[in-house]
Amino acid sequence: MASFIIRRLIASIFVLLAATFLMYILVSFAGDPLEDLKQSSAPNKAELIESRTKLLNLDVAPPLRYFLWLGALFRGDFGVSIQNQPVNALLANAITSTLTLVTTATVVAILLGLTVGIVSALRQYSGFDYGVTLIAFLFFSLPIFWVAVLLKQYGAIQLNNWLGDPVIAPPVIIGASIVSGLVWLSLLGGRWKKRLIVFGVSAVATAAVLTYLSLTQWFADPGIGIFVYIPLVIGIAFAVTAVSVSLRHRKALYASLIVAVIGIALYQPMTNYILNNMTLGLFLILAVLAIVVSGVIGWFMGSPDRWPVVRTTAIVGFFTAGLIALNKYMSYWEAYSNSSRVRGRPIATVGSSTPGLGGNFWVQGIDLFTHLLLPTIAIILISFASYTRYSRASLLEVMNQDYIRTARAKGLTQRTVVVRHAFRNALIPITTIIAFDVGAIIGGAVVTETVFGWVGMGRLFVTGLSASDPNPVMAFFVVTGTLAVLFNLIADLVYAGLDPRIKVG
Structure with a gap:
C-alpha cells in the first residue's frame, strides 16, 4: 500500500x-x-x-x-x-x-x-421509478x-413575500397531500387495497401537518419543541437501526434507544442553558463528544460484535444532537428575520453574508444558511x-x-x-x-x-x-x-x- x-x-x-x-x-x-x-x-x-x-x-x-x-x-x-x-x-x-x-x-x-x-x-418499473x-x-x-435565475425569482423574491404572512393556501395543501400520497403509494407497493390505504393515510397526515403549520404560522417563528423531538429521535433510532443492522439486532436497537433517551433528557438543559453562549470551537467539541459518547454506549452494549452497534449508535447520536442544534437555530429565526439589516426578507440572493449584521453564533449561522440556500439548491438539482x-x-x-x-x-x-x-x-x-x-x-x-x-x-x-x-x-x-x-x-x-x-x- x-x-x-x-x-x-x-x-x-x-x-x-x-x-x-x-x-x-x-x-x-x-x-x-x-x-x-x-x-x-x-x-x-x-x-x-x-x-x-x-x-x-x-x-x-x-x-x-x-x-x-x-x-x-x-x-x-x-x-x-x-x-x-x-x-x-x-x-x-x-x-x-x-x-x-x-x-x-x-x-x-x-x-x-x-x-x-x-x-x-x-x-424498478414502478411509478416511483418512472417518476x-x-x-x-x-x-x-x-x-x-436558468435554474439559478428561477430560484432567485421564486425561491427568494416570492418566498420572502410569502414569509411576511406564511399562510398555506388550501389548494396548495390539497396538491401537496395528493403528491405525498402518490409518492408513498409508489414506494411501498403491494396490492391495490394496501396501496390505497397507504395513499389515504399519507395524504391525510400531510394535510394535517400543513394545516397545523399554516394555522400556527410556524414558518414565521419555527421550532421543534420537546413534544415533536421525542417521537422524532425515537423514530430515528428505529430507522437507523433497521438500515444499519436490521431491527432483529436487539443490542443495536436497545443501544440506539438509550442514545435517544439521553438526547431527550438533555434537550431542555442544552436548549435553555448550555447552548446559549456558543462559539464555533465549543460547537465542534460538543458535536464530536455526542458522536463519541454514542459510540461508547454502542461499544459497551454490542459485545461480541461491537463495531456494527458502534456505527449505529454513532449515527443516531449525530442526528439526535443535530436536532437539538437545529431547534436552537430555529429559536433565533424571528430575531434574524426582523433585524434592521434583513428587514423581513431572510432568503438572500447575492453574496455570502449580510454586511454589518452582527449577532451571536446562532444568528451568524442562520445568515450563512440563508445565503447558501439558493446556490446550494442549484448545484444539488x-x-x-x-x-x-x-x-x-x-x-x-x-x-x-x-x-x-x-x-x-x-x-x-x-x-x-x-x-x-x-x-x-x-x-x-x-x-x-x-x-x-x-x-x-x-x-x-x-x-x-x-x-x-x-x-x-x-x-x-x-x-x-x-x-x-x-x-x-x-x-x-x-x-x-x-x-x-x-x-x-x-x-x-x-x-x-x-x-x-x-x-x-
Whole structure:
C-alpha cells in the first residue's frame, strides 16, 4: 500500500509539472497583460508599462518565466496579480468561499442521489421509478444559469413575500397531500387495497401537518419543541437501526434507544442553558463528544460484535444532537428575520453574508444558511440527477450477478443482500464519478458563483483569464489539478476497500 501511494505521488508530481508548464505557456500566449495600459491615455503610461513588466517578469521569455514562477511556487508564493495584489490572499478567499458553497451541496447531492437511485433500482418499473427517471432527466437537461435565475425569482423574491404572512393556501395543501400520497403509494407497493390505504393515510397526515403549520404560522417563528423531538429521535433510532443492522439486532436497537433517551433528557438543559453562549470551537467539541459518547454506549452494549452497534449508535447520536442544534437555530429565526439589516426578507440572493449584521453564533449561522440556500439548491438539482441515474444503473447491474442469486438462494434477507452484498459493489463505478466531480466542483461552480455573487475559484479563474493575468489563473490550475490527482488516488484506495479482489500494491 505504501509503495503504491509513493509511486502514484511521484508520477503525479511529474504530471502536474508537465501540465502546469503547458498551461503557463498557453496563458502567456493567450493575451497581453499590458493591453489595458497600452490603450490607456494616462500621462505616465510608459512608467506604468515598465512597472508592470518588471512586476510580472514580462521581459523574460514565457518558457524561462515559467521556471521563475515555479521557483516562487516551491517557496509557497503564487506571485502577484496585475493589480499588484498577492495571489495567495486572493486564492485563500476564493478557496474559502468555494468550499463553503460547494461542500454542503456536494455531500447532500451524493447522499440524496445515491439513496433515491438505490430505491429506484429496487422499485424498478414502478411509478416511483418512472417518476424519478423523468425528474432526473429533466434536471439533467436544465441549464444551470436558468435554474439559478428561477430560484432567485421564486425561491427568494416570492418566498420572502410569502414569509411576511406564511399562510398555506388550501389548494396548495390539497396538491401537496395528493403528491405525498402518490409518492408513498409508489414506494411501498403491494396490492391495490394496501396501496390505497397507504395513499389515504399519507395524504391525510400531510394535510394535517400543513394545516397545523399554516394555522400556527410556524414558518414565521419555527421550532421543534420537546413534544415533536421525542417521537422524532425515537423514530430515528428505529430507522437507523433497521438500515444499519436490521431491527432483529436487539443490542443495536436497545443501544440506539438509550442514545435517544439521553438526547431527550438533555434537550431542555442544552436548549435553555448550555447552548446559549456558543462559539464555533465549543460547537465542534460538543458535536464530536455526542458522536463519541454514542459510540461508547454502542461499544459497551454490542459485545461480541461491537463495531456494527458502534456505527449505529454513532449515527443516531449525530442526528439526535443535530436536532437539538437545529431547534436552537430555529429559536433565533424571528430575531434574524426582523433585524434592521434583513428587514423581513431572510432568503438572500447575492453574496455570502449580510454586511454589518452582527449577532451571536446562532444568528451568524442562520445568515450563512440563508445565503447558501439558493446556490446550494442549484448545484444539488444538477448533480442529483447524474448521481441518481448512475447509482440506479450500477445497482441494477449488480443485482443481476450470480453471487446475488446465490445470496438469495442461501435464504438471506433482502436487506442483507442489498446492503452487504449489492450496495458495496455498486459503489465501485460511482466512486470514479464522485472523484471526478468533487475535483471539478471544488474548481468552482462558475455560473452559480456569477449569478449569486460569490467570489470563488471559478470567478478567480474567469477574471484572471479575461484580464490576461497569468498568476491567478495558474494558482487556480495548481489547486484544482492537485485536487484532481488527490481524489483519483483516494478513489483507487476506496476501490480496494470496497472490493477485496482489488489489490493495491
